[in-house]
Amino acid sequence: MKKIINPTKAQLQEALTRPSLAAENLTELIQSVFDEVKTNGDRALQAYSKQFDQVELLATDFKVTDAEIQAAELLVDSNLKQAIQTAAANIERFHQVQQQAVVEIETSPGVFCWRKSVPIQTVGLYIPGGSAPLFSTVLMLGLPAKIANCLNRILCTPPSKDGTVNPAILYAAKVAGITEIYKVGGAQAIAAMTYGTATIPKVDKLFGPGNQYVTAAKQFAQGLGVPIDMPAGPSEVLVAADESVSPAFIAADLLAQAEHGADSQVVFLTDSNSLVEQVQEVLVQQLKRLPRAAIASEALQNSTAIVVEAKSWSAIVNEYAPEHLIVMGKYENLLEQEVYNAGSVFLGKNTAESFGDYASGTNHTLPTAGFARAYSGVSLDAFVKKITYQRVEDKGLVNLGPTVITMAKAEQLEAHANAIQVRLDAKNTTDFDRQLNINRYLRPDLRSVQAYSSARDEFEGKGEVFLDANENGLLTTNNRYPDPLQKDLKQTICDLKGGSIDQLFLGNGSDEVLDLIIRLTCQPGIDTISYLNPSYGMYGVLAKINGLKINAIAFDNAFEITETDLLQAAKGSKVLMLCNPNNPTGKLLDKSFVLNIVQQFNGLVVVDEAYIDFCPEVSLANEVGNYSNLIVTQTLSKAFGMAGLRVGMAWANTQWIAALNSIKPPYNISSLVQETAIDT
Numbered sequence: 001m002k003k004i005i006n007p008t009k010a011q012l013q014e015a016l017t018r019p020s021l022a023a024e025n026l027t028e029l030i031q032s033v034f035d036e037v038k039t040n041g042d043r044a045l046q047a048y049s050k051q052f053d054q055v056e057l058l059a060t061d062f063k064v065t066d067a068e069i070q071a072a073e074l075l076v077d078s079n080l081k082q083a084i085q086t087a088a089a090n091i092e093r094f095h096q097v098q099q100q101a102v103v104e105i106e107t108s109p110g111v112f113c114w115r116k117s118v119p120i121q122t123v124g125l126y127i128p129g130g131s132a133p134l135f136s137t138v139l140m141l142g143l144p145a146k147i148a149n150c151l152n153r154i155l156c157t158p159p160s161k162d163g164t165v166n167p168a169i170l171y172a173a174k175v176a177g178i179t180e181i182y183k184v185g186g187a188q189a190i191a192a193m194t195y196g197t198a199t200i201p202k203v204d205k206l207f208g209p210g211n212q213y214v215t216a217a218k219q220f221a222q223g224l225g226v227p228i229d230m231p232a233g234p235s236e237v238l239v240a241a242d243e244s245v246s247p248a249f250i251a252a253d254l255l256a257q258a259e260h261g262a263d264s265q266v267v268f269l270t271d272s273n274s275l276v277e278q279v280q281e282v283l284v285q286q287l288k289r290l291p292r293a294a295i296a297s298e299a300l301q302n303s304t305a306i307v308v309e310a311k312s313w314s315a316i317v318n319e320y321a322p323e324h325l326i327v328m329g330k331y332e333n334l335l336e337q338e339v340y341n342a343g344s345v346f347l348g349k350n351t352a353e354s355f356g357d358y359a360s361g362t363n364h365t366l367p368t369a370g371f372a373r374a375y376s377g378v379s380l381d382a383f384v385k386k387i388t389y390q391r392v393e394d395k396g397l398v399n400l401g402p403t404v405i406t407m408a409k410a411e412q413l414e415a416h417a418n419a420i421q422v423r424l425d426a427k428n429t430t431d432f433d434r435q436l437n438i439n440r441y442l443r444p445d446l447r448s449v450q451a452y453s454s455a456r457d458e459f460e461g462k463g464e465v466f467l468d469a470n471e472n473g474l475l476t477t478n479n480r481y482p483d484p485l486q487k488d489l490k491q492t493i494c495d496l497k498g499g500s501i502d503q504l505f506l507g508n509g510s511d512e513v514l515d516l517i518i519r520l521t522c523q524p525g526i527d528t529i530s531y532l533n534p535s536y537g538m539y540g541v542l543a544k545i546n547g548l549k550i551n552a553i554a555f556d557n558a559f560e561i562t563e564t565d566l567l568q569a570a571k572g573s574k575v576l577m578l579c580n581p582n583n584p585t586g587k588l589l590d591k592s593f594v595l596n597i598v599q600q601f602n603g604l605v606v607v608d609e610a611y612i613d614f615c616p617e618v619s620l621a622n623e624v625g626n627y628s629n630l631i632v633t634q635t636l637s638k639a640f641g642m643a644g645l646r647v648g649m650a651w652a653n654t655q656w657i658a659a660l661n662s663i664k665p666p667y668n669i670s671s672l673v674q675e676t677a678i679d680t
Contacts, residue, residue, distance in 0.1 A: 001254075001268065001283070001300050003276055005307040015304040016320045018236070018369055019263050026216040030187055034220060037191035042199050048188040054161050057183060062199050064165060064181035069174055072167035080168060087359035088139050088175050094361030095144045098380035101523050102444035106602055110396025112440055117384040122152040122201060124193035125178070126208030126218075129158035129185055132260070132292075133166035134209070140363050140378065141207050142176025148383035153178050154203055156193060158185020187217035194221040207378065208232070209365055212263065229382050230367045230375040235260040237353060238322035240269040240313055242329040245349055247275065251282040253326050256354055258299035259292040267320065268305040269313055276305045314338035321372040324353045343372045391440070397423055438628050438655045441521050441574075441604045451662040485674035492678050493649065497634075499621055503651055505660045508668045510610060510635040510648030514577075515542050516660055517631060517650065521604055522548050522574050530570040531577035532561065534584060536608060539577045559585045563596055576601055579608040581615060591618045598623075598630050607632045613639030621651040631656055636677060645673045 004011055036044040042059035049057050076084075104114040125141040128134050138155065145153045155178045159165055165183055173181055182200050184192055196202030206218055207229040215233035222228050237257040241250050254266040270276060283300070287293045306316065310331050317325060321341035328349045336347060343366030346353050357364045367375035392400070401420045408416035439447060490501045507513035522529065524547030531539040533552035543550045553569040555561055559582075570576045578597070581588045598605045598620075609632055612619045621632045632651040637643035647669060650660060 001266075001280065001303045001305045003280075003305045003307065005273060007306060007308070012306070012316065012319075015306065016267065016316075018265055019234070019302040026212065027220075030213070030216045030220045033187045033217070034191045034194070034224075037188055037197070038195045041195075041197040045184050045188055045192055045197065045200075048186065049159070049184065052186050052188075053158050055159050055163050057159065057163055059197075059199050061163065062182045062184055064170065064183065068164070069170050069181075072165070072170035073174065075167040076171045081171065083359070084135070084139070084168070084172055084175055087136065088143060088172075090359055090361035091139050091143050091363070092147065095147050095363070095380045099147070101526060103523070103526060104440065104444060108396065109399050109602065110393040111390070111400050112393070112396075113388065113390045114444065115386050115388045116444070117148075117381075118387050119149040119151065119384050120204050121150065122154065122203045122205075123150045123383060124190075124203030124206045124208075125153065125155045126189060126193075126206065126210055126214060127155060127157040127169060128208075128210050128214070129160070129166060129169070133157075133169050135166065135168040135172040136358050137209065137365065138169055138172035138178070139176050140365050142173060142178050144363070144378065144380050145207075145383050146177040148380055150383055152180070152201065152203075154193060154201055155181045156184045156189035156200070157181070158189075159183035187213045190214060190217035190221055194224055194226045205229070205382075207365065207382070209235075211261065229365065229378050231369060231371045232365060233368045234263040234265070235324075236265045236267075236322055236368055237324040237326060238267040238269060238317060238320055239326045240317065240328070240331065240335060241275070241326075242270060242310070242331060243272045243275050244330055245275075245328040247278040247282045248286075249328065249349060249352075250275075250279050251286050253353055254279075254300075254303070255283065255286055255290065255296050256352070256357075257324065258296040258303070259290060260295075260299070262295055262298040263302070264299040266299065266303040267322070268303075269316060270305070270307055271310050273307050276307060279305070310334070317342065321367075321370045323366045323368045323372065324356070326351070326353055341373045343367050343375075343377050393437075393440075394427065397427065438653070438659065441629060442659060443519075443521060443523055445523075446520055446659075446663065449662050451664075485671055485678070486669065489647075489669075489674045489678050497621065499651060500625075502654050503624055503657060505650040505652065505657050505664075506669055507648040507650065507664070509646035510608070510633050510637070511538055511542075512646075512668065513633050513648040513650045513660075514538065514606070514608070515546070516664060517604075517606060517633075518542055518546050518548070518575065520659055520663055522546060524548065527574035528572060529575045529577065530573040532566075532579070532582065535577070535579045536583045536610070539579075555585070555587070559587045563593060563600075566597060567600055570601060570603075573603055575604045575606060577606050577608060579610070580618065581611045583610065588615060588618060591620065594618075594620060595623065598627050601629065604629050604631065609634045611638050624651045624656075625653050628653060628655070640680065642677060642680065645677055647673060647677050 004015055007015060046057060046059065049055050100117055102114055102116050104112055107113050123145050127137050142153060155173055157165055157169055184200065190206060192200040193203045193206060205227045206221055209232040212233055215231055218228045219231060235257050237253065239250055239253050250268065254268060257264055257266050268279060287296060290296055313331065314335055317335065317339050318341040323343040325339065325342040326346045327335045332347050339345065344356055344362060346356060356362050363378045365378035367377065401424050404420050405417040486506055490504050490506065493504065494501055505513065507516065528549040528551050529539065529543040530551040530553055533554050540550055551573055553566065578589065578594060580594060594607060607620050609619055612634060620630065624630050624632055634649045636645065636647040
């Protein structure tokens with residue numbers, strides 16, 4: 001390695017300049033490859049395979065067969081298989097948590113906006129082969145693509161001279177769930193996935209590292225309208241360490257990147273001249289033991305050791321923007337806080353960059369050549385696109401419409417203004433149309449959930465067969481799992497209390513009913529439940545076990561609260577629980593008070609009427625058909641003395657009843673309980 005001490009700005013710039021192919025016009029070369037593939041398709045790929053990979057393949061031989069994958073699996077050592085599986089599990093675990101929940105935001109009253117991640121349908125993954133077949137990269141690209149649910153996952157990799165693909169690459173592809181594998185490498189593989197040929201599909205986005213030819217080909221493809229993950233060229237590392245770190249560790253980390261290729265670059269940053277000399281000596285010793293010593297030695301010719309005081313390190317790192325940054329020694333915390341340009345950072349003496357390359361779980365496909373100033377490494381985000389959605393209700397049209405009209409007219413875009421005005425003109429704003437639509441209150445991921453067939457409500461043994469309920473094809477009542485008693489019990493309750501069966505849901509106690517309502521509406525770690533305090537203690541318990549935030553709103557000293565104070569305190573919550581009459585204070589909220597809260601609260605109001613049978617005049621059960629954000633729960637536990645039977649009720653509009661039925665457990669109330677409740 002070259003060494004510079006306290007370099008000038010010009011010396012530093014020269015030392016950190018990446019190596020490049022000399023005296024060769026990459027643009028013209030890549031242009032010719034793309035033109036040839038576009039014109040001649042598979043024939044061009046055959047010719048390039050012969051020219052660059054010294055292998056003659058027919059177009060019918062490009063695609064790896066299932067038989068080849070099975071044969072390759074037998075050739076992979078059992079220890080390597082286990083290592084690949086361990087690495088895959090860690091990579092999958094790290095990328096799984098990058099999935100983002102859909103969060104719907106009410107930006108202003110009646111205006112709802114959200115963003116959803118949608119998988120890119122067809123992705124092309126390039127895996128370098130040659131002297132170092134990077135099967136680990138198969139995991140790094142294939143697993144996030146699988147987690148993202150990309151429909152078609154296409155892999156291209158150069159074949160060996162005998163026309164086969166490295167067995168470890170094929171085994172890793174199987175573990176990662178790759179759908180198609182092709183024996184084509186180099187810039188021609190990128191061109192094939194850009195244009196598509198008779199054999200290789202056209203892809204929507206390109207991924208994967210490679211040499212300068214592959215990197216240039218990816219950038220050329222991007223100019224043709226096929227996006228890429230990032231410019232990922234020759235590997236590089238910057239190691240920053242002081243005298244407290246073993247020279248053997250530093251030398252090993254430098255060589256780990258140098259052995260990638262002659263065009264790789266390694267940089268050693270330190271404040272100790274003597275440490276550089278020690279590292280140089282160890283480099284010579286460790287090089288002797290490396291099979292790829294010649295490649296690593298050539299890479300070291302492009303590399304530099306920089307000796308400068310530690311306070312300058314972060315500026316140098318940020319200017320260089322390394323693909324890999326390894327920080328060891330007493331300045332770890334300093335650089336962790338001050339570095340903002342790096343692909344991936346490895347902190348501490350034990351954290352060899354090799355962990356990230358293979359098995360820690362982070363992705364090793366990273367920006368090189370200084371692109372870490374603007375690019376991130378590959379993550380789950382790279383395999384999805386974010387689509388924004390919005391829905392404007394009547395209230396939003398009335399409240400926000402005039403703002404849009406004002407802005408559109410100021411920009412002299414009258415058609416934009418008119419698109420709002422015609423809707424306002426068609427609406428009688430003095431008679432607010434309260435649409436009964438519960439979708440805005442449901443968890444986005446549960447809006448389309450299908451009920452388990454055996455949980456069908458009040459089915460009487462007629463109709464279609466549900467095989468997942470272990471029912472046979474004979475259409476008799478004895479070969480079904482009906483729940484006719486629920487219908488009878490609901491009718492008995494409606495006869496007693498009034499109301500309609502189609503607005504009534506039954507649960508195993510009101511606690512189950514409340515739990516199902518919370519699960520149906522609130523996203524763990526995101527949403528908040530509000531309730532008056534003191535009140536029924538299970539509200540807080542249910543919120544905690546569902547991973548929700550809790551907002552306990554205090555009564556005043558007389559156990560009173562105004563509408564304004566309650567609405568202000570509950571603002572931003574997804575669900576507001578009101579126990580009426582309240583347990584344990586006995587406080588009874590006036591019916592008009594509660595209805596005003598329902599009308600003004602931008603969320604779901606659950607009125608728990610466990611004790612309502614002692615004051616039925618304030619019940620809101622007969623109002624649920626008029627409000628999409630009102631659910632009333634009741635029980636047979638209190639006035640009817642059936643606490644041990646566990647029969648709870650929810651009164652709500654029919655949309656809510658259908659949604660609750662879609663997630664309820666099958667036969668949540670036993671037949672004996674239902675018979676006893678009916679008889680009582």
